Amino acid sequence: MGDFRKKYVCIKKDKEFRFLFNKGESIVSYAFICYVRENKRRVNRIGIVTGKKIGNAVKRNRARRVIREAFRLIEPRLREQSTKRYDFIFVARAKTTELKTDKLYSLMNKLIIGKYGKKNEQK
């Protein structure tokens, strides 16, 4: 699979963020809120939102890194189990800063893989 170097792409534009907030399915947990929608590209895309409420710059960076690392671990499994590709937007919450990646990883595993992996198999 050497077609593209990066396995996933960042969402950058404001329009796309707003589109996902309005039309995407939402998954809520104590660590993060996730908006998901199917896209027609060949890659999974991710966007991370860390608002001002979380804290100062260090805490915001920390939350961003933790989410990104967890997603990086989960992403290969998602591609194996599903043929479709999705856009994800993760919104960090205040508790995200204190969590470790393995906790977040197991949480994502439960919520995202559990939902979108199986969904595809049934079809």
Added chain:
RNA sequence: CAACUUUAUUGUGCGGUCGCGGGGUAAUACCGUGAGGAAAGUCCGGGCAUCACAGAGCAGGAUAGCUGUUAACGGCAGCCGAAGGCGACUUCAGGGCAAGUGCAACAGAAAUAUACCGCAUUAUUUAUAGUGUAAGGGUGGAAAGGCGAGGUAAGAGCUCACCGUAGAGCGGGAGACCGUUUCUAUCUGUAAACCCUAUCCGAUGCAACACCGAUUGGUUCUGUGGAAAAACCGUCUGCUCGACGGUCACAGAUUAAGGUGGCUUGAUUUUUCCGGCGACGGAAAAAGUAGAUAGAUGAUCGCACACGACAGAACCCGGCUUAUAGAUAAAGUUGCUUU
């Protein structure tokens, strides 16, 4: 040993695996590198960039002991003065109310000039009026510099002795300032009240600015023609004077999504020596030190301990201010004990 004062340093470290930004070799692999003492607040100063360069006056802003230091500063160093502390030491917008003006609520008779009670005296009707007066009373943050004597009708710096404050003179010092057996007196407080004095200040900020860029529209600039008496508008930080340009039409350039540069070798860092009390300056050698653009440092395993605080570069420096778990070092003060 205890309490305290000041200054400085450090801000988890080492190794393995996966992952991220930039660079190099070069081709999907390897090598090396990658946040701070405050990166923060944006409170000052400077570089750099663009605009204006046709200026003059006024206004406006900043600073405020002296000498030095510096690219510059409102910073820093040393010294002087005042206040606080037993002391080491700390703090201070620390020029001028003796240039002028204003303000001083309530209380009080009166707040910068005055007569309520009082004390004297004059007039007559013995109670009032006039005059003189700041000794005494109470009020207040502040009551005519304080206190004693003389003096006087009673009093008053009115006079004198002693003392304070301010100014002038003299002496010392580079200066702030200090001293003084001299002379003078418009001797309440407030300039973080207006103001005066001295010194400095053009404006805007990397979202500056330069370059590339399609249909179409707008803006600005240039050129040509028109208008050009007055008026209006714009630019020159605000105002006045003054200067320049514009008002309508056509043509060309320019600009708006985005991209590239600006973007890191610089008043650089470290070490040694020399000059200086010190801030700092000079010389030599060595080092090569983040450069992203939704914005890079995380996860995990092993070992050690104090179990890791405050906190993340965004054009770059010099300061200041604020946040900060602890750990370490040096100098000094006071008290106690021992010798």
Added chain:
RNA sequence: GCUUGUGUAGCACAGUUUGGUAGUGCAGCUCAUUCGUAAUGAGCAGGUCGCAGGUUCGAGUCCUGUCACAAGCA
């Protein structure tokens, strides 16, 4: 990154220019009115003036620092 503005009672605002009493409306409580409620009338309570320091006899007001919140600039 840069440039501005605002913090006063539970809420919305005055007062800051020119320093001496902290006020207005709504909301709250009590009483009156009414068969009862609303409206109306009378009264009451409620304030670290964002925080810290300074100037002053005395700061909501003047000065300095600081903490929040909001707006603008491609």
